[in-house]
Amino acid sequence: MTLHARFTAAINAVLDDLASEGALPGGLARSGLTVEPPRDPAHGDLATNAAMVLAKPAGTNPRALAEQIVAKLKALPEVSGAEIAGPGFINLRLTDGTWRDELRAIHADAGDYGRSSVGAGKKVNVEYVSANPTGPMHMGHCRGAVVGDALASLLQYAGHEVVREYYVNDAGGQVDVLARSAHLRYREALGEDIGEIPEGLYPGDYLKPVGAALAQEFGSRFVDAPESEWLVLFRERAVAAMIALIKADLALLGIHHDLFASEAEVQAAGKPEAAEQWLRAHDLVYDGFLEAPKGETPEDWEPVELPLFRSTKFGDDQDRPIRKSDGSWTYFGADMAYHFQKAQGVDAMIDIWGADHAGTVKRIKAAVAALTENKVQFDVKLIQMVRLLRGGEPVKMSKRAGNFVTLADVVREVGKDVVRFTMLTRKADAQMDFDFAKVVEASKDNPVFYVQYAHARIRSIARRIREAGIDCTRAPDLDRLDAEELALVKLAAQFPRVVESAAAAREPHRIAFYLYDLAAAFHAFFNMGNDRPDRRVLVADDPATTCARLYLVDGIGQIIRNGLAIMGVTAVEEMH
Incomplete structure (x- = not known):
């Protein structure tokens, strides 16, 4: 149990004692109770709002209740002081021995220090990237990929069972365009001069290997054949090739999904029909007419009866069509069915979307709420764009890709760790700049370097101590650590709570x-x-102090390794 968890339990035990003594009513809700470091370390090591939360429902004064709580907390062996601040906040100071014991716990738990069981028994599906299978990963996909993967790792570290999922949009018109683009490259591979890539087809060179593979497999069989004979076949082959390319690109970032779900397979399995049937059975889909577009109505606009989902019942702005006038599924209708499928057997779902999808959040949240009867928690994380710069100037597009900068090119230039860490240095919903010059800069202003350098420096200290002939293999005398050094332990001990x-x-x-x-x-x-x-740290004529300080900085290094592991970043042994 972590230090913060122990003191949360201790404060709850104090409250239980007060209830048993009649000083507090029994059964008071404690959901708002917190135990956390105060904003100003000068106020103590931990602070709790227990008296502030419980005083009103208990019908008493917060400060009076705080005095009763403090009296009991002072009796705890780990507490060196407890005082009341303001209207009833309680600040605690812990003994130096408590912090030395926490440092020992960091070493004992090692790679498991900070792991939590708060998510135990909860299964979460995290869907991220889910780019159209029409080409290699580009930097527009990168941030969502990193955020989704790091979030999945974080949830696992907090005890959840996590499924990493990629939704392959292989049922829309874009994959038909892909098939036609592959057919063009197929003809090129057979010796035809195709000239300029026609408007509307994908121009990137990445399709040349696909065309070559099709030429090798089918020869000239489909060169002059009508589209109806080769479109489905070329679509299947091209999508498979793009998925392989996408997986390879993501692997460069250390990203591997557990499941690739196919939109085409979802539709072929009749999932949209099943979702519609379920919704109709619960009076959540009806046949009605969409309102005319707001503003100036087009002259040729005619109201058409469509099956509409009652999304307004779940907080949306208007009811949404799930089918088009020709009977085919709307994007929303297909997406709704997909979420219905992946909601089976999980307790929560998280989608990582680009900020350009913000307008569809309400409707899909409404659909999930309806289809799961509010039993599955659903969250959408919107990821803002990344602006690529080189020395402050916008980066030119990639000729190989056709019209974008590939993820693979960026990773090969600056490295996986730099890309992953940088993508997590700002909140996901804030825009960010990725400057090739700055992300590899050896300065305090570059978080990637600064954290990696801390770990490398700690490893260097250990090597120099060994080279100095000082044996630190035995248990160190942690009484050698003073208040300045224990302040580092206090910060390290916040990791489980973070x-x-x-x-x-x-x-x-x-x-x-x-x-x-x-x-x-x-x-x-x-x-x-x-x-x-x-x-x-290395005091040549004082081995005992040296070993105590090495134990301290090694503990800091362990926390850095644990945090970087969650982020999917390597903790380097030395900097070059």
């Missing part, structure tokens, strides 16, 4: 922010030795 809060908020960037703060605190501690030799 994991739980980041998982609850579905915000993996919180891990990156925390690691930067931890790295900054470590670098400040290390740099004290530049002016004060007695504050260095």
